[in-house]
Amino acid sequence: MTPWTVVRDGSRLIWRFVKMHPVAFSIAVFGAAMFAAAILASALVIGWITDNVIIPILDQGQEPDLLPIAAAAIIGVAAFKAVGIVLRRTAAGWLQSGTRRDVRNELLAHQLSLKMSWYNKQTIGDLLAVADSDVNQGTGVLGPLPYATGVTMLLIGTVSMISLIDPWLGVSAVVGLVAVIAIDVHGSWVTYGMWEEVQEGRGRVSSIAHESFDGALTVKSLGREHYVSGRFREASEALRDRLIEVNSTWTKYQVIIRALPQLLIVLLLVVGAARIDAGAITAGNVVTVAYLLSLLAFPIQLIGFVLWDLAGSLAGWKRVQAVFDADAHIEYGERAATTDGGAAAILGSAVDFAYDTEPVLTGLDLDIAAGTTLAVVGPTGSGKSTLSLLLARLWDPDSGQIHLDGRDLRTFAGSELPKEVSYVAQDAFLFDTTVRGNITLDAVFSDADIATATRLAGATSFIDELPDGLDTELGERGTTLSGGQRQRLALARALIRKPRLMVLDDATSAVDPSVEAEILMALKSADLPSTIVVVAYRPSSIKLADEVVFLDEKRILGHGSHIELLEASPGYAQLMQAYEKEARRLREEAS
């Protein structure tokens, strides 16, 4: 980063924003120009009043005839300035808030179009920080931007006016102002890197706090509060040091910027005195110039603020841009869903898949007849969840294809495949809305449909016990419900859509075993228009399936009924009988 790149990248960023709301920006700049003009006008008026009212009356004893005009002029200029301020600030507010709104909408739309492979590499906390504080910081420069644009006009106006009054005064003013801006740019460049570090430090403090509060039960049960507090203190102190560093640099520049206008006034007075002495200008001229510069003392600092904000904005925007730059878009075809075709058959051929480099599935072939209830069984890490994610096209195979009723999943248009396939994960995500809203997800379903779905999912009885039944608000992430209850709601959400393929990835793991068996029984006997694929651990559940595939060593090692596999596949038998063996061992031990 050089001072030049801060200016260049900053201008590009500003241009991107201005393009989004050109009208608001123009109005804001117009307001700022009015404001600038008002400041110039007020200096002129003061100079004129000094020359034509104050000095003649007080020093030369003239009559105060012009006094009312002087007063009216000052108030008139102030009113003009007030209108400028309202225009500028209001339009700047539209520009900044509107840009934030648009960028956030764009961000979400972009994230929704990206593949899970990208999403999985992010932490949710980070993505939220990007959508919230990084967008705020990235657009921070928009607040003072119109003002600064106005101030720039003001400066140009001032310098021109001073030059008109006297070229020598003009040259001194130009030299002074260029010095101020050069110092601002330099300071902005120096602090840019420091701000990045401060943001990192903030992120670290926040993530340690998040993690520690999240794991509070564990921390406290291990008596490690002091250790965790020490870790937090370290991060907090690192942040403190960075803040002190950046602020001490900032203050160094700030005092210079504050002092320079005063310095300029003194300089101009000296030059002005010499020019009066030479008979080139009047005393009123010098007073005008001096007053002009005293009014500029604060606006000049504003150019500094914009450049500082620009450094901060660039640092924040870098993280926003990183999300926009992710281009792992899902590719969709043109196909529309066929929702009334009844249960669908599945054919997977030569499917390879890896999350990174380590293969999870290799050369997997799978043939499921329409209407089958299939259990997927296998030890931890055998790829069961991966297979279910592939069937719902949350991920795509690296090679090979998966067909639903002879149609490759990738040929479906966006949002079409979910009309035929419902996927339920182990970790049931509930929205901060009612039970009903969580089941329908804003689609239209009749109460009878909802009743059927909740009954099949074994959720009716606990929903009835909630204070407002289906209309009970569940709160953030549905934390008022137990894990098993959440899973049953997620199941009802899938069932109500009458999918042609339903994929349940360990979706009833937190439900009591007898209830789980009841649910699976109900699903089987309900005559659903669905093929059902269930990832399950409990033998009781697996026994209910029409067919079982046994997944191990990254492929399918057996496919048949539970009884057939028990005989044919030693690995399968070993897995299924593990509980019984353990129970037998304990019983022997006890007796």
Next chain:
Amino acid sequence: MSTDYTTGTIIRRAFMEAPVLRHGLRLTLFMAMAGQAITVVTPIVIQQIIDEEILAPTGIDMSGVLQKAAVALVALVIGVVVGRVALLRLVKTSSSGLSDLRSKTFGHIMRQSVLHVQAERRGTLVSRVTSDISTLQEFMEWGGIGLIVGLSQVVLATAVMVIYEWRMALIALGGVVIYLMMMRWFQRILAAKYDEVRHEVGVSLGVMSESISAIPVVRAYGTEDTTKARVASAMEKRFRVEFTTGRFGNILYSTAEIFAGILTATLIVAGVLIGIDQGMSAGTLVAFLFLTNLLIEPLQIVVETLEFAQSAASGLRRVIRVLDDEVEIEEPSDPEELRPGGLSVRFDHVGYAYPGGPDVLTDISLEVAVGSRVAVVGETGSGKTTFAKLAVRLLDPSEGAIHIGGVQAPKIPLAHLRDRVAFVPQEGFLFDDTIANNVRYGRTESDDAEIWTAFHELGLGEWVDGLTDGLETRVGERGGSLSAGERQLVAIVRAWIGSPDLLVLDEATSAVDPVLDVALRHAIARLTEGRTSVTIAHRLSTAEGADEVFVFDGGRIVERGRHRDLLKLNGTYAGLYADWASGTNSV
């Protein structure tokens, strides 16, 4: 405990909690004001140059101009340097003080009982140690300095005005008072509007956060469009409120400009009128216009800063509230250490209710002898987990008493208690670190060899060696790259390495892969061997092997005894057992 948090109270409290904040504060304030005072010399000298040199009837004396200019420059340089030193001092003390306050607040939250940390939304607690403190920090660095510098500038400008011409000063001051009153009034109107803005900001963030977390579900159900629409409508609402509030505030504040104009005009008129009678010079009047400018500019800053101060004060108030929350699990005032060796547990008529809620546990009396293995069973919501938390003093009972190793639980120093007693919660929480470092939470001084041995002793050597990086494998956020069962494995090794004398274990409810489950059960068996252990059992096979089983129902112990005898009762336990057994038969 006082619930009255006036601004004065919270500021005093902040100084008390973070004494560094007060460190050298007087000198800093003095320097800030001195710096400002010296800079005021410059406009005075400027006035003199104008009055005595430029407007002098005898013509301009350049050497006089230069002399005075030199004085102005020297004053400026000294003022600026002193001012900067003051700023720097303030930045240092505020950064250090607020970092201390942040660490202290964090430590206080960590000392709160588990109940507290879990009940409040975590995000809210995190913002206590992040954004609330940051607001304070920003206020102290920008606003605080602005306030000090601005106020001293106001005071000095006023003083200079009074010295020059007291009648004019009176007019200026009267104007300033009206101006300030106007601003106060505007602020009060705006404060209500800003509450609305904050509310919409909160709502829009909530919607955004939920949508991002729900991306997999959104994808699976094809609800991209409704999700986008939901976020867009929340964002639009927020934008509308932000914009209209901003517009309203701008119109209010712009009247201040008009007011400043009226004040300047009044001063000119008054100055001229006074001047005609009393011989006030043109230079003095011009200087007055400069001084008025010098007065109004910081006033605007001071007013804006006061607004900022309000949000900083409410942040500080929230922080102080957290610090004032009592630590429910307190260190004993008359500590009593546990004797070495195995530990017993005794509950005497213990009851527990969450604040304002119904009883979770009622009249629990039981004794766990040294070295015995006890199982607690019951349906979801029967109070088992609360019982476990009471047994390790993560909660204190609302009624009755608990003794550990014969000592009243509240008398045992907490660090000592945690050293001797281990609790393995249902969800083994893992930190985003390596496996070895996660185990080390159980005993900080363990080296890698000890940790490796521990895995092998528990029969988990094969599992850990099979991981890509062995002990150095990173487990991801919340242990996300391991399965639930594997996380439980690490939690068990973590408990084992601390070699506790009492173990309380809350079995995971979720089904895990049977082979892993068996490994887990072996490890648990090794861990409980020869130790006093209380297991909250979801797998009823645990109860089969226990010395005694306590059956909980509706917060009470309804049955107790050995597995075999309990089965014969054909009551609650027999029902639970039948349910469990139905889930595990493979044929």
